[in-house]
Amino acid sequence: MMREKLQVVQAAAGAVFEEIAGDKIPVSFGNDVAAKQAVREGVAICDRSHWGIIRVTDEDRIRFLHNQSTNDFQILKPGQGCDTVFVSSTARTIDLATAYVTEDAVLLIVSPNRRQYLIDWLDRYIFFADRVQLEDVTGETAIFSLLGTKSDEILAQLDLSSIIGQAYANHQLVQLQDVEIRVAVGIGLATPGYTLIVPADKAAIVWNHLIETGAVPLGDRVWEQLRIEQGRPVPDKELTEDYNPLEAGLWQTISFNKGCYIGQETIARLNTYKGVKQHLWGIRLNAPAEPGSIITVGEEKVGILTSYTDTEEGSFGLGYIRTKAGGIGLKVKVGEVIGEVVDVPFLTRSPDRSDSSTDAIHS
Incomplete structure (x- = not known):
């Protein structure tokens, strides 16, 4: 050790x-x-x-990562980086990663419980002629x-x-x-x-x-x-098979101009047809609540609580809420707890900030 x-x-x-x-x-x-x-x-x-660090090397590393995740790697030069999301073929979220491009490699910082999963998942897409090497250097x-x-x-x-x-x-x-x-x-x-x-x-x-x-x-x-x-989503809570990166508020990690990648067709269709059916929001609560609790407006189920924490200002959670139910200022019940929907600074909800992967969007 x-x-x-x-x-x-x-x-x-x-x-x-x-x-x-x-x-x-x-x-x-x-x-x-x-x-x-x-x-x-x-x-x-x-x-x-x-947190995991995966080192991606060999001649095809940039093209490979460009094709396997949501952001545009081909515009990045050594010394630059971006946040990117690995998604399934149906655009369900696997992990939110940060990539650093060096002269001879790309370093991926990935979530603690995702490093082996991602190595195995990425390895499945390395074909015989691909010059790509994956190494866990955590x-x-x-x-x-x-x-x-x-x-x-x-x-x-x-x-x-x-x-x-x-x-x-x-x-x-x-x-x-x-x-x-x-x-x-x-x-x-x-x-x-x-x-x-x-x-x-x-x-x-x-x-x-x-x-x-x-x-x-x-x-x-x-x-x-x-x-x-702040609203950063993580695997097994906000990033699961149930959600795509647009619903998770990760528009800043998505290039809508770069062409084909795994999950691209679904994401493009959701954006084009305004098909995002739910959004991740912060929720101020008047008492503690359990993740997994149903979020309701009146008698109608509109979402689910995914994370909870105590803060100096009181109880606070993250949850997905149906787009049609509303957004900021919406009064909800989380189980038996009263809450109000608020914005959180990490998340973005439109494509106007999504194609500048090297902008200081979170700095």
Whole structure:
């Protein structure tokens, strides 16, 4: 286990660990309120090393990924990246991934419970003449997210200013404490920040240095709270066989101009004929509610709650609601709990922001 030194350092700082997708992950540092405050007013650091990294190499890698997911890879140059969705042939969501294009590879950051599934799924589409190699490099790396309004200031202190102000998912290799790391704009949330990909055996050094520079450690419990409040969908909750990426509010990850890819016909038809029958929304609740609860308006079933979290402002959930029922401001019941539909910043609902994959849409 190449990240053991990192876990020793985190344990000494008060980390409480849980097993997530087979990995030991700090879910809290006993400072959840302070960590969330740091996101709003300073900078926090979250260990996301349990997220998967798939390295795609060989000559056909760009064409292959272009044909297997929703975004336009052929417009990307080394040092650029994008969010993209892997979908089934009927456009049902498999995972929301972030791709970083380098000189000789594409690095895909995928959800913790999707890395082996995606490797197996992608491998089925590599045919005899295709020059594409897939490698799971998750165990060789650590992923840190620097998140918060002052994340630029941390990078400036570390002499890493060259990435500041660049487009979402732009990335570069830099030296930090004699360790070569990849720094990318954005963290997969609507909060400003940066993703750092670090060699696993040097992860403790980099983590310590970031803490010494002023980053507040943030556990996976707060990350989950942030992702629900902001509306980032995840597999097995919002991304399932029941939903397509338009319903999931992931228009910013879809190119409507790039031509054929798996699921493209269904997505194009839904867009052309305004066929999106339900949308993912935030729901402010007056009491806790269980994911899976039915959402109703009057006596009519209009949707289902997919995620729930407690926040400082009260109970909050994500749920799919039928388009015809309404949107922002709609009063609903979630089980027996009263709620109101609200917008969430991560999601987009129209194609006007969807073909600029390198725009800083979430940064």
